[in-house]
Amino acid sequence: MNSKKRGHRSGALVFRSTVIIIILLCMAFLLIPFQVLTIVGEGGEESAHIRASEFSLKWKHSVEKEEWEEFFVLKDTEIFLTDTRFKTFGAGVPSDVGTDTFIKDGWVYMTGIHRSIGRSFYFRTGKTTEHRITVDGQSVKLKANSSYHITVDRLKLFQALLLKIRVI
DSSP states (O other): OHHHHHHHHHHHHHHHHHHHHHHHHHHHHHTSEEEEEEEEETTSOEEEEETOOEEEEEEEOTTTOOEEEEEEEEETTEEEEEEEEESSOOTTOOSOOSSEEEEETTEEEEEOOOEEEESEEEEEOOSSOOOEEEETTEEEEOOTTOEEEEEEEEEEHHHHHHHHHHHO
């Protein structure tokens, strides 16, 4: 009988120790910082993208009526413009941005730009520009004639999850 009690006690001790270790690991995991991209529209609409690594903005040029797209990458708390593509050159468009400019499938590409934007920027959609934002492969149409603010931050996982829940 005594050996059964000892076995029961040691099993309970192992169980409690395992539970404590799991709780501590979960708490530590929630404190790990993650990169979070937030997009806030002037109408209050907001989206949060945990661990986003890149995004692009695509629109129809208001004068030329041709599509333009700019590509961005996120590194820590900084946004970098890396590439752009467009259908036609217009007044004021430089021809020597980045490390390479070429034409492919009717698009003019400028690659290797690597220009720091900072940790946030604002932009405004036009009445007929049909702006779209694509974050890690998922594309969303933006409201016409609206201002947007894009920010990248490092948030602890629990903060990021709270933000994500708030914007759902």
